[in-house]
Amino acid sequence: AQKITQTQPGMFVQEKEAVTLDCTYDTSDPSYGLFWYKQPSSGEMIFLIYQGSYDQQNATEGRYSLNFQKARKSANLVISASQLGDSAMYFCAMREDAGKSTFGDGTTLTVKP
Amino acid sequence: EAQVTQNPRYLITVTGKKLTVTCSQNMNHEYMSWYRQDPGLGLRQIYYSMNVEVTDKGDVPEGYKVSRKEKRNFPLILESPSPNQTSLYFCASSRLAGGAPDTQYFGPGTRLTVL
Numbered sequence A: 001a002q003k004i005t006q007t008q009p010g011m012f013v014q015e016k017e018a019v020t021l022d023c024t025y026d027t028s029d030p031s032y033g034l035f036w037y038k039q040p041s042s043g044e045m046i047f048l049i050y051q052g053s054y055d056q057q058n059a060t061e062g063r064y065s066l067n068f069q070k071a072r073k074s075a076n077l078v079i080s081a082s083q084l085g086d087s088a089m090y091f092c093a094m095r096e097d098a099g100k101s102t103f104g105d106g107t108t109l110t111v112k113p
Numbered sequence B: 001e002a003q004v005t006q007n008p009r010y011l012i013t014v015t016g017k018k019l020t021v022t023c024s025q026n027m028n029h030e031y032m033s034w035y036r037q038d039p040g041l042g043l044r045q046i047y048y049s050m051n052v053e054v055t056d057k058g059d060v061p062e063g064y065k066v067s068r069k070e071k072r073n074f075p076l077i078l079e080s081p082s083p084n085q086t087s088l089y090f091c092a093s094s095r096l097a098g099g100a101p102d103t104q105y106f107g108p109g110t111r112l113t114v115l
Helices: none
Strands: A003-005 A010-014 A019-021 A024-026 A032-039 A046-052 A064-069 A074-079 A088-096 A101-103 A107-112 B004-007 B010-013 B019-025 B031-037 B043-051 B054-057 B076-078 B087-097 B100-106 B110-114
Touching: A003 A088, A003 A101, A010 A019, A019 A107, A024 A074, A032 A064, A032 A074, A032 B100, A046 A064, A046 A074, A046 B100, A074 A088, A101 B031, A101 B043, B004 B087, B010 B019, B019 B031, B019 B087, B019 B110, B043 B087
Parallel strands: A010 A107, B010 B110
Antiparallel strands: A003 A024, A019 A074, A032 A046, A032 A088, A064 A074, A088 A101, A088 A107, B004 B019, B019 B076, B031 B043, B031 B087, B043 B054, B087 B100, B087 B110
């Protein structure tokens, strides 16, 4: 069975600094996708970044990068140059190629001015 | 504008009264999925669909039904709602790239209360 673990319920970061949000996963499937989403207090789910299990390079999208370590089954999100608007809940998720999807319990990030 | 729409956005109902939450996407995505989110928790998958007429159970399918008669629509049906189905519901869609779903776009959410 799939499992996503986010061990940091809450994180604080100073504005303009970088922060890493941890995510480990467990699956027996050789082919899967890993995702990070942002959920601000308004409630919508915003896609941030995607990494396929066979991708050789770490995914990057603007200030977001995914540190993918397949052997360790980790997919940490790195946010560079944090902004006040980055304060939100962040979810790591995994999806099998067949379509089944699992989310972690989330990390609340607070950016301090 | 590319989007996933859900209706209604808010609904208060009573136990046992059948209801349908609609979901529609305009991006021609093959993959669609329903999730529920309860306070302090991540999203849990209810049902998903890889294409028209193909649906599968997620982790929490009990008490829900879905159908996928058209590519753009994926309604969630609660035949006999109960208070433990009070939750925030999200619909999502994505394309299939090389057979696998990738970037997933979410609807705005439907907040359901069952009294």
